[in-house]
Amino acid sequence: MGMFCPKCGSILIPKKDNNRKVMSCPSCSYKDTKAGESKLGGKVRDRQRDIEVVDRRDELETLPKTDAECPKCGNGKAYFWMLQTRASDEPETKFLKCTKCLHTWRDYN
Numbered sequence: 001m002g003m004f005c006p007k008c009g010s011i012l013i014p015k016k017d018n019n020r021k022v023m024s025c026p027s028c029s030y031k032d033t034k035a036g037e038s039k040l041g042g043k044v045r046d047r048q049r050d051i052e053v054v055d056r057r058d059e060l061e062t063l064p065k066t067d068a069e070c071p072k073c074g075n076g077k078a079y080f081w082m083l084q085t086r087a088s089d090e091p092e093t094k095f096l097k098c099t100k101c102l103h104t105w106r107d108y109n
Helices: 033-037
Strands: 013-017 020-024 065-067 077-083 093-098 104-107
Touching: none
Parallel strands: none
Antiparallel strands: 013 020, 065 077, 077 093, 093 104
Protein backbone atom coordinates (compact mmCIF):
# COMPACT_ATOMS: atom_id res chain seq x y z
CA MET A 1 0.00 0.00 0.00
CA GLY A 2 1.33 3.40 -0.96
CA MET A 3 0.80 6.81 0.56
CA PHE A 4 -0.59 8.18 -2.72
CA CYS A 5 -3.76 7.40 -4.65
CA PRO A 6 -3.06 5.04 -7.58
CA LYS A 7 -5.89 6.70 -9.59
CA CYS A 8 -5.19 10.44 -9.28
CA GLY A 9 -1.91 10.73 -7.34
CA SER A 10 -3.33 12.66 -4.34
CA ILE A 11 -2.07 11.87 -0.87
CA LEU A 12 -4.18 9.28 0.97
CA ILE A 13 -5.67 10.24 4.34
CA PRO A 14 -6.33 7.69 7.14
CA LYS A 15 -10.02 7.34 8.06
CA LYS A 16 -12.34 4.89 9.79
CA ASP A 17 -15.02 3.19 7.69
CA ASN A 18 -17.40 0.83 9.55
CA ASN A 19 -14.87 0.44 12.42
CA ARG A 20 -12.10 -0.46 9.93
CA LYS A 21 -9.03 1.60 9.18
CA VAL A 22 -8.86 2.67 5.54
CA MET A 23 -6.73 5.06 3.54
CA SER A 24 -9.02 7.36 1.58
CA CYS A 25 -8.38 9.76 -1.29
CA PRO A 26 -10.04 13.18 -0.74
CA SER A 27 -10.06 13.92 -4.50
CA CYS A 28 -11.52 10.84 -6.17
CA SER A 29 -12.98 8.83 -3.24
CA TYR A 30 -10.57 5.88 -3.76
CA LYS A 31 -10.35 3.69 -0.61
CA ASP A 32 -7.58 1.26 0.27
CA THR A 33 -9.08 -1.33 2.61
CA LYS A 34 -5.72 -2.96 3.36
CA ALA A 35 -4.66 -0.05 5.59
CA GLY A 36 -5.11 -2.11 8.75
CA GLU A 37 -2.47 -4.52 7.48
CA SER A 38 0.16 -1.84 6.92
CA LYS A 39 2.71 -0.45 9.33
CA LEU A 40 0.66 2.73 9.57
CA GLY A 41 -2.33 0.90 10.99
CA GLY A 42 -0.37 -1.26 13.42
CA LYS A 43 -0.04 -0.80 17.14
CA VAL A 44 3.16 0.21 18.86
CA ARG A 45 4.27 -2.40 21.35
CA ASP A 46 6.11 -1.42 24.48
CA ARG A 47 9.41 -3.19 24.78
CA GLN A 48 11.21 -3.12 28.03
CA ARG A 49 14.87 -2.40 27.48
CA ASP A 50 17.64 -2.73 29.98
CA ILE A 51 19.65 0.44 30.46
CA GLU A 52 23.29 -0.08 31.20
CA VAL A 53 24.79 2.29 33.73
CA VAL A 54 28.37 3.12 32.86
CA ASP A 55 30.79 4.16 35.58
CA ARG A 56 33.29 6.40 33.81
CA ARG A 57 35.54 6.96 36.82
CA ASP A 58 37.90 4.27 35.49
CA GLU A 59 38.46 6.40 32.38
CA LEU A 60 39.46 9.38 34.53
CA GLU A 61 42.38 7.47 36.01
CA THR A 62 44.00 7.38 32.58
CA LEU A 63 44.10 11.20 32.44
CA PRO A 64 47.13 13.09 33.73
CA LYS A 65 46.90 14.83 37.12
CA THR A 66 48.01 18.32 38.06
CA ASP A 67 48.11 20.54 41.12
CA ALA A 68 44.96 22.65 41.00
CA GLU A 69 42.58 23.77 43.74
CA CYS A 70 38.99 22.66 43.25
CA PRO A 71 36.66 25.66 43.53
CA LYS A 72 33.96 23.43 45.02
CA CYS A 73 35.70 21.33 47.72
CA GLY A 74 39.22 22.83 47.93
CA ASN A 75 41.02 19.58 47.01
CA GLY A 76 44.51 20.20 45.59
CA LYS A 77 44.64 17.60 42.77
CA ALA A 78 42.72 17.42 39.49
CA TYR A 79 42.68 15.44 36.26
CA PHE A 80 43.10 17.59 33.16
CA TRP A 81 42.65 17.49 29.37
CA MET A 82 42.80 20.01 26.54
CA LEU A 83 40.16 20.65 23.84
CA GLN A 84 40.04 22.99 20.87
CA THR A 85 36.71 24.71 21.65
CA ARG A 86 37.21 27.87 19.58
CA ALA A 87 38.73 28.75 16.22
CA SER A 88 41.96 27.04 15.25
CA ASP A 89 43.95 30.26 15.67
CA GLU A 90 42.79 30.51 19.33
CA PRO A 91 44.49 28.56 22.16
CA GLU A 92 43.03 25.29 23.46
CA THR A 93 40.81 25.25 26.54
CA LYS A 94 42.10 23.32 29.56
CA PHE A 95 39.45 21.34 31.45
CA LEU A 96 40.02 20.14 35.01
CA LYS A 97 38.12 17.56 37.08
CA CYS A 98 38.62 17.25 40.82
CA THR A 99 40.01 13.87 41.92
CA LYS A 100 37.86 13.98 45.08
CA CYS A 101 34.39 15.39 44.25
CA LEU A 102 34.62 15.09 40.41
CA HIS A 103 33.62 18.75 39.90
CA THR A 104 34.62 19.96 36.40
CA TRP A 105 35.80 23.48 35.53
CA ARG A 106 37.74 25.31 32.82
CA ASP A 107 41.11 27.00 33.08
CA TYR A 108 41.55 29.82 30.56
CA ASN A 109 45.14 30.70 31.59
